Amino acid sequence: xxxxxxxxxxxxxxxxxxxxxxxxxxxxxxxxxxxxxxxxxxxxxxxxxxxxxxxxxxxxxxxxxxxxxxxxxxxxxxxxxxxxxxxxxxxxxxxxxxxxxxxxxxxxxxxxxxxxxxxxxxxxxxxxxxxxxxxxxxxxxxxxxxxxxxxxxxxxxxxxxxxxxxxxxxxxxxxxxxxxxxxxxxxxxxxxxxxxxxxxxxxxxxxxxxxxxxxxxxxxxxxxxxxxxxxxxxxxxxxxxxxxxxxxxxxxxxxxxxxxxxxxxxxxxxxxxxxxxxxxxxxxxxxxxxxxxxxxxxxxxxxxxxxxxxxxxxxxxxxxxxxxxxxxxxxxxxxxxxxxxxxxxxxxxxxxxxxxxxxxxxxxxxxxxxxxxxxxxxxxxxxxxxxxxxxxxxxxx
Numbered sequence: 001x002x003x004x005x006x007x008x009x010x011x012x013x014x015x016x017x018x019x020x021x022x023x024x025x026x027x028x029x030x031x032x033x034x035x036x037x038x039x040x041x042x043x044x045x046x047x048x049x050x051x052x053x054x055x056x057x058x059x060x061x062x063x064x065x066x067x068x069x070x071x072x073x074x075x076x077x078x079x080x081x082x083x084x085x086x087x088x089x090x091x092x093x094x095x096x097x098x099x100x101x102x103x104x105x106x107x108x109x110x111x112x113x114x115x116x117x118x119x120x121x122x123x124x125x126x127x128x129x130x131x132x133x134x135x136x137x138x139x140x141x142x143x144x145x146x147x148x149x150x151x152x153x154x155x156x157x158x159x160x161x162x163x164x165x166x167x168x169x170x171x172x173x174x175x176x177x178x179x180x181x182x183x184x185x186x187x188x189x190x191x192x193x194x195x196x197x198x199x200x201x202x203x204x205x206x207x208x209x210x211x212x213x214x215x216x217x218x219x220x221x222x223x224x225x226x227x228x229x230x231x232x233x234x235x236x237x238x239x240x241x242x243x244x245x246x247x248x249x250x251x252x253x254x255x256x257x258x259x260x261x262x263x264x265x266x267x268x269x270x271x272x273x274x275x276x277x278x279x280x281x282x283x284x285x286x287x288x289x290x291x292x293x294x295x296x297x298x299x300x301x302x303x304x305x306x307x308x309x310x311x312x313x314x315x316x317x318x319x320x321x322x323x324x325x326x327x328x329x330x331x332x333x334x335x336x337x338x339x340x341x342x343x344x345x346x347x348x349x350x351x352x353x354x355x356x357x358x359x360x361x362x363x364x365x366x367x368x369x370x371x372x373x374x375x376x377x378x379x380x381x382x383x384x385x386x387x388x389x390x391x392x393x394x395x396x397x
Contacts, residue, residue, distance in 0.1 A: 023057060027334075029358040052090060061149060062082065065145075069142075075129075081116060081119065106167065110168055154326055155366055156365070158237075190230075191228070205247070205254060209258060223273070229277060238279075240326075242352070244326075252283055252348065256286040267282040280350070286347065288344060293342055299321055324338075333363060334354070334355060335355050335360065338352055
């Protein structure tokens with residue numbers, strides 16, 4: 001069953017047309033400069049072309065997924081959401097930027113954003129449905145294709161939401177927060193975001209384990225000695241990363257030390273260097289076996305129990321294994337990264353890297369072309385190392 005089976009027949013030509021174009025990546029500085037001199041008409045003209053390009057590129061990749069995954073109810077639902085959103089944006093393709101059309105466009109973007117709210121979880125449900133249909137046995141070639149797709153699919157979703165949020169916050173009815181240009185904070189304090197994420201993760205940890213590790217924070221500003229560290233960034237993205245990492249560290253610490261009654265604190269180090277602002281979370285949660293570290297960034301792997309379909313709305317994404325890989329996508333979206341280093345038997349250091357300069361923080365976007373298409377052919381890679389685990393280096397890293 002191909003993607004057209006999910007109601008894409010009538011938009012097939014437009015899908016082919018827009019997927020020929022590459023998305024136009026923007027830097028945080030470009031988002032900022034436009035927001036400071038915000039013109040709703042210019043934003044409208046840009047987005048009515050750019051959004052169909054980004055949607056079409058990823059919709060073409062959905063079409064290349066294995067048939068048995070496309071046939072799952074949840075993936076079918078996601079496909080229909082994308083088709084509907086693509087159609088709605090195309091309605092403005094040749095519209096004049098009149099006051100009435102600008103208002104309708106803003107309302108349409110809000111509607112699209114709301115429609116896609118549950119995309120991450122619904123796609124995760126589709127993967128679960130696939131695994132259940134195959135008795136949890138997924139061929140290595142198919143798993144590699146799914147990993148490749150989900151990285152690109154979720155990165156595309158992050159980018160589309162970024163565009164929509166910038167427009168609707170700048171030109172919508174809800175007043176934006178001071179010191180924010182859309183969803184970008186011009187003077188973001190990483191320490192404040194760390195504290196917010198820690199407190200919320202601590203509350204969850206306390207609910208489950210009746211306790212939580214304390215936190216120690218160290219700041220080091222190599223460039224402006226003694227000054228507080230600031231960055232131009234999207235605080236909600238940084239919060240998402242930190243919250244996921246804190247949950248993982250707290251769980252590891254509590255399960256390792258709860259019986260001893262001596263709970264070691266988490267140590268957070270925030271550093272401003274010439275190229276990056278780095279946030280390192282260090283825990284003494286017993287560490288992770290070296291053979292398992294690469295698995296942590298795979299969507300079909302989780303150290304928590306897999307949720308049942310009845311639990312899916314109780315603890316969002318718990319056990320899906322999506323926390324770390326999606327957090328890494330948020331970091332990579334603006335040319336940062338997340339690196340995990342672990343000492344089995346002791347603890348784990350996880351470092352978030354963010355670009356210090358906003359003009360170097362460019363969007364990282366998936367592009368649909370022949371090169372991307374070949375990754376969806378579910379073939380088992382031929383081993384070219386004596387230890388076959390090393391064949392994954394070129395794909396997963």
